[in-house]
Amino acid sequence: MPGFEPGQGVATDAAPSGSNAHSPPRHIDFLLVGGGVASAVAAETLRAEGAAGSILILSQEDLPPYHRPPLSKQMLLDAGSERQIFVHPESFYRQKAIDLELSVRVASVDPESHTITTATGERIHYGRLLIATGATPKPLPVPGADLAGIHTLRQKGDAETVRRAAVQARRAVVLGGSFLGMEIAMSLVERGLDVTIIEFGARLLPHLESADLSAHFQRYVESRGVSVLLNDTAAAFRGQDHLRELETTSGHRISCELAIVSIGVVPATEFLRGSNIALEDGRVVVDALLRTNVPDVFAAGDVTTFYDPVFARRRHIEHWDNAVKQGRLAARNMMGRRLPYDEVSYFFCQIGEIAFNMLGWPAEAEERIGRGAIEDRSFALFYLRGDVPRALFSIDRPVDETRLAESWIRYRMNLGAIKDRLNDPAFPLDRVPAQTALVLQGGGARGAFECGVVKALEEEQIFPDVVAGVSIGAFNGAIIASHPRHAAPALEAFWAELAVATADLPFACGEGMAAALQILTFGVPRFFRPRWMQPFHSLTEFPINWTSYYDTAPVRELLARYVDFAALKTSPVRLLLSAVNVTTAELEVFDSYVDDLTPEHVLASGSLPPGFPWTVVDGKAYWDGGIVSNSPIDLVIDRCGPDGKRVFIVDLFSGTSPLPTNMMEVLLRRDEIVYSERIRSDLRHRETIGAYRKLIDHLLTHLAPAEIARIKHLPAYIQLMGDGAATTITRFVRQGRDREPASLDYDFSYKSIQAHQAEGYAVARRVIRGGSP
Numbered sequence: 001m002p003g004f005e006p007g008q009g010v011a012t013d014a015a016p017s018g019s020n021a022h023s024p025p026r027h028i029d030f031l032l033v034g035g036g037v038a039s040a041v042a043a044e045t046l047r048a049e050g051a052a053g054s055i056l057i058l059s060q061e062d063l064p065p066y067h068r069p070p071l072s073k074q075m076l077l078d079a080g081s082e083r084q085i086f087v088h089p090e091s092f093y094r095q096k097a098i099d100l101e102l103s104v105r106v107a108s109v110d111p112e113s114h115t116i117t118t119a120t121g122e123r124i125h126y127g128r129l130l131i132a133t134g135a136t137p138k139p140l141p142v143p144g145a146d147l148a149g150i151h152t153l154r155q156k157g158d159a160e161t162v163r164r165a166a167v168q169a170r171r172a173v174v175l176g177g178s179f180l181g182m183e184i185a186m187s188l189v190e191r192g193l194d195v196t197i198i199e200f201g202a203r204l205l206p207h208l209e210s211a212d213l214s215a216h217f218q219r220y221v222e223s224r225g226v227s228v229l230l231n232d233t234a235a236a237f238r239g240q241d242h243l244r245e246l247e248t249t250s251g252h253r254i255s256c257e258l259a260i261v262s263i264g265v266v267p268a269t270e271f272l273r274g275s276n277i278a279l280e281d282g283r284v285v286v287d288a289l290l291r292t293n294v295p296d297v298f299a300a301g302d303v304t305t306f307y308d309p310v311f312a313r314r315r316h317i318e319h320w321d322n323a324v325k326q327g328r329l330a331a332r333n334m335m336g337r338r339l340p341y342d343e344v345s346y347f348f349c350q351i352g353e354i355a356f357n358m359l360g361w362p363a364e365a366e367e368r369i370g371r372g373a374i375e376d377r378s379f380a381l382f383y384l385r386g387d388v389p390r391a392l393f394s395i396d397r398p399v400d401e402t403r404l405a406e407s408w409i410r411y412r413m414n415l416g417a418i419k420d421r422l423n424d425p426a427f428p429l430d431r432v433p434a435q436t437a438l439v440l441q442g443g444g445a446r447g448a449f450e451c452g453v454v455k456a457l458e459e460e461q462i463f464p465d466v467v468a469g470v471s472i473g474a475f476n477g478a479i480i481a482s483h484p485r486h487a488a489p490a491l492e493a494f495w496a497e498l499a500v501a502t503a504d505l506p507f508a509c510g511e512g513m514a515a516a517l518q519i520l521t522f523g524v525p526r527f528f529r530p531r532w533m534q535p536f537h538s539l540t541e542f543p544i545n546w547t548s549y550y551d552t553a554p555v556r557e558l559l560a561r562y563v564d565f566a567a568l569k570t571s572p573v574r575l576l577l578s579a580v581n582v583t584t585a586e587l588e589v590f591d592s593y594v595d596d597l598t599p600e601h602v603l604a605s606g607s608l609p610p611g612f613p614w615t616v617v618d619g620k621a622y623w624d625g626g627i628v629s630n631s632p633i634d635l636v637i638d639r640c641g642p643d644g645k646r647v648f649i650v651d652l653f654s655g656t657s658p659l660p661t662n663m664m665e666v667l668l669r670r671d672e673i674v675y676s677e678r679i680r681s682d683l684r685h686r687e688t689i690g691a692y693r694k695l696i697d698h699l700l701t702h703l704a705p706a707e708i709a710r711i712k713h714l715p716a717y718i719q720l721m722g723d724g725a726a727t728t729i730t731r732f733v734r735q736g737r738d739r740e741p742a743s744l745d746y747d748f749s750y751k752s753i754q755a756h757q758a759e760g761y762a763v764a765r766r767v768i769r770g771g772s773p
Contacts, residue, residue: 025115025123028056030334033106033116034132034268035059037067037320038301038327040087042130045331047096053127056099058118060133064090064100066156069320072180073350075159076166076187082156106133109275111294128334131272131284131292131299132327135265135318140175144237150259153184162260166191169258173197173246175234176262177204179349182217184260186352189224196227196254198246200263203230208393209362210381216374217351224352234259265318267303280305283316288340288594290330298334300326309342309593310410311361311390321346321715336586339639340594344410346715353706355713357402360391360409369422372397378425380405387416396709399718404429406719407644411435411465430726436646438464438480439633442471442606442626443652448495448753449734450476450650452760455488457648460768464648466640468576468632470625473650474605475559481575481592482563494562495757497526499750524748527555528612548613552603559599568592576635578625579604582614587628589635590617645727650760652734693721732764 030046030053032039039057046055059065066085075082093100105119115125137152139145149169151162166172166188174185177199185195197204203214204221218228229252237259238245246254267282277292278285284299286292288307292299301323305316322345329341347358354377365383372379374395382405383391392405408415413435421427438457440450450473457463463485469477479494480487500518523529528550568575575592579601590601604615604622614621625632633649700708711717734756 023123025125027054027125027127029053029127030055030130030331031116031124031126031128032057032130032132033109034130034134034301034303035061035063035065035100035102036132036134036301036323037065037087038132038134038323038330039130040065041324041327042132042300042331042334043098044088044092044096045328046335047098049332049335049337051331051335054099055097056101056124058104058106058116059100059102060105061155062103063156064088064093064102067320068154069348071156071159072153072183073187075156076163076184077190082160085156106271108271109277109297111275111277111297114296127296129297130327130330130334131269131277131297131303132301132323132330133268133271133303134323135267135302137261138264138266140234140261140263142234142236144239144243147237147239147243148241149239149243149257150237150261152261153180154265162258165258166193169193169256171196171254171256172258172260173234173254173256174260174262176264177201177228177230178207178262178264179205179347181260181262182221182351183349184262185221185226186224188258188260189221189226189352193258194225194227196229196256197221198229198232198234198248200233201230204228207362208358209365209383209391210368210393213374213381213393217354220352220354233263265302269303280314288342289333289338290326290341291333298330300330306341308361309340310344310412311364315361317345319345319347321348338589338591338594340591342410342593344406346406346718348713348715350710350713354395355710356393356395357713357715357718358391358393359402359406360389362391362393365390369419371423372425382415382422384415384419387414387419388412389415396713399712399721401429402718404644407435407641411640411644435465435640435644436462437466437468437633437636437640437648438477439636439647439649440467440469440473440477441632441650441652442473442608442624444472445748445752446652446734446756447472447476448756449652449760449763451488451491451495452757452762453648453650453732453764454480454491455757456761456764456768458486458488459765462648462768464573466574466576466636468578468635469605470578470629470632471606471608473632474577474602474625475555477575477577478559478563478565478568478597478602481568481571481573482565484571484573490562492757494558495753497558498524498748499753500524500748501750523550525554526558527748528552529554548609549611550613552607552612552615556599556603559602563599563602565597565599568597574640576632576639577601577605578629578632578635579607579615579617579622580625580627582621582623585628587625588622589639591639643727647727647729649729649731650734651731696721730767732760732767734759734763 030051032042035057043055043057065087067087070085106116107119108117115123117123137154149165151165152158153162171194172188173196174181175198177197181197182205185197188195203211204218205214208214222228229248232248232250234246235249236247237243238247243257243259246256246259269279269282269284272279277294277297283305284292284303286299286304286306288309290298290300290306302318305314308315325343326341329339332339344360349356362383364385367384369382369384370379371382377396379395380397380401381393382389389405389408391409392402394402464480467477467480476491479490483490530550531546569592571592577590578587579590581588590597595601600615600617604617605625607613607615607622608624614623633647636647700711
């Protein structure tokens with residue numbers, strides 16, 4: 001493309017001539033190997049997330065990153081459409097200081113020295129490496145396979161070659177009846193060719209996992225003049241200099257001047273041989289965070305086999321939508337975000353006039369329920385296993401319906417209560433019970449209030465699917481996740497062990513002050529103990545070198561008795577905790593579906609300075625997450641999405657209070673304001689989204705009906721224009737009493753804890769049954 005010149009952020013040449021293995025390598029902070037959409041999106045995300053270092057994309061192709069789905073559709077029909085396929089305009093890379101080097105082949109990777117070597121011998125040192133090299137077409141090793149007229153379709157140049165060849169051809173054969181092969185076949189039909197599809201298996205589109213759908217699409221393509229051969233494949237291609245005939249294994253001889261081989265792909269990972277980067281069937285093995293088995297190396301897109309927490313198994317997905325999502329997530333994790341890939345993949349396909357989406361993984365379905373009529377081109381097929389949707393096939397259904405189904409698949413929603421209504425197109429699907437989330441704040445001894453709330457919720461048969469906790473809320477949350485559906489007894493026992501016996505004074509005169517003084521002086525035996533009551537064995541233990549006043553070692557043992565940490569990863573309750581990295585000042589999230597949680601993770605969330613010391617997890621020091629945000633609802637939104645939630649929030653700090661009358665009340669009110677829960681008001685945000693959606697709908701009215709239908713099936717359109725189920729928020733607010741003492745945080749006396757529990761129980765029962773908070 002014109003405009004891509006060396007020295008302007010984009011280079012069109014390979015590595016500089018004369019570079020060799022003995023030259024010192026240049027350093028790149030974020031090196032992205034592969035010139036596809038995953039790398040382009042990753043580079044964009046790195047800059048959007050604030051990456052300040054150098055970014056370099058190495059592409060083996062001679063073009064900047066482009067979208068591949070149009071190659072089998074628009075690009076086969078219209079040469080003018082090629083201008084629309086590029087991911088970013090050429091100016092984007094210069095403006096974002098993203099270097100793009102084209103026609104560069106990587107020959108090897110050395111993770112130990114953090115270097116790659118190109119085919120010309122240049123060495124590049126990386127800080128973080130992303131492998132996104134995609135895949136190449138699988139060859140068909142039969143006699144005559146090298147004849148002119150036989151093609152594969154993977155790159156833009158392939159589409160141009162096939163389009164030119166189609167002008168001279170009258171008859172074509174497409175080998176492979178899956179998504180890509182079917183799209184190619186119908187594009188060639190539209191160009192006026194006689195087309196035969198040869199499929200090795202027993203039916204077309206086998207990945208739909210539905211004999212009825214496969215039969216429907218076979219009838220459709222045959223009605224358009226396509227011949228279909230099943231359970232067959234090519235045995236030989238025949239011709240002199242050019243293809244003239246194809247012979248199948250069953251003995252059919254088909255005259256043709258053009259053949260497209262679309263029988264699958266192989267991952268482009270030959271350059272990783274000997275690198276010690278783990279491969280499985282040639283694909284790069286990554287975890288749910290898209291990390292490989294070696295430090296600082298990530299992978300995304302077609303080249304990966306990854307752990308999918310949605311389906312609790314390893315998978316590989318060769319879809320455009322998956323490459324986009326994984327490229328974005330890999331970039332964030334390259335910056336230390338530690339986010340799991342728990343997306344539901346979309347696959348968009350257009351076969352002639354029929355466009356459809358396939359979401360999820362249909363292979364494990366035990367039951368299929370149709371909605372609408374496929375003959376009317378308004379149809380959805382739900383794939384269920386144990387009443388839980390695993391996949392969705394959708395033709396021209398409302399975008400809101402598809403977005404809801406995506407959420408059900410992602411969060412494993414049980415549809416048993418409404419399964420018998422799914423086949424009724426008039427039944428509104430937003431009546432399905434939403435995912436339940438419980439949000440627990442920090443607040444020291446006030447956390448006993450949360451214990452009372454949980455007891456009331458369980459009595460009303462309300463059980464969380466997600467618990468987000470910070471500080472003392474992290475302690476309670478870990479116990480809830482470890483005791484799904486019967487957490488109240490465990491919480492009550494835990495708080496009973498924390499409670500401290502204090503002196504009973506006549507007429508309760510000064511009782512609270514005496515209890516507070518006792519706890520400040522002697523600590524809470526099963527929670528924290530004062531450093532001044534421990535022997536000093538070295539100079540570093542003298543008070544001048546303290547970084548906290550208390551030692552929290554006792555509560556580690558207590559947590560280990562009440563939480564089965566090994567079982568948290570498989571618990572039906574997902575646990576989200578937050579803590580602040582002391583050195584970077586960044587809020588980090590510990591996720592039971594991602595991390596192998598330990599007592600240290602929980603304690604890190606509750607290490608409030610200067611009372612408590614920081615807690616070290618994986619070599620990093622953490623303080624209480626409430627320092628940055630005592631609003632763990634943000635964790636739920638970030639990790640589980642904003643839609644389709646029934647959220648219960650426990651407010652431990654009063655939102656309103658009379659003016660303080662002394663310094664102690666000033667300090668208490670300051671803490672109430674700092675730690676009070678604040679929900680991000682999304683009213684204006686939703687108004688903005690609504691305005692954009694109206695604008696897009698208006699713009700679509702200026703397009704032809706066929707183009708409107710195609711656009712409305714695009715995954716990006718569905719995900720941006722579809723509205724998920726509404727989220728409801730219920731609050732349980734601890735009112736306390738007027739002029740509460742500043743010692744309330746650390747008043748772990750029996751009387752105080754029992755009062756908090758009783759109030760939490762009473763408030764929750766009143767709110768659940770329709771009363772005010």
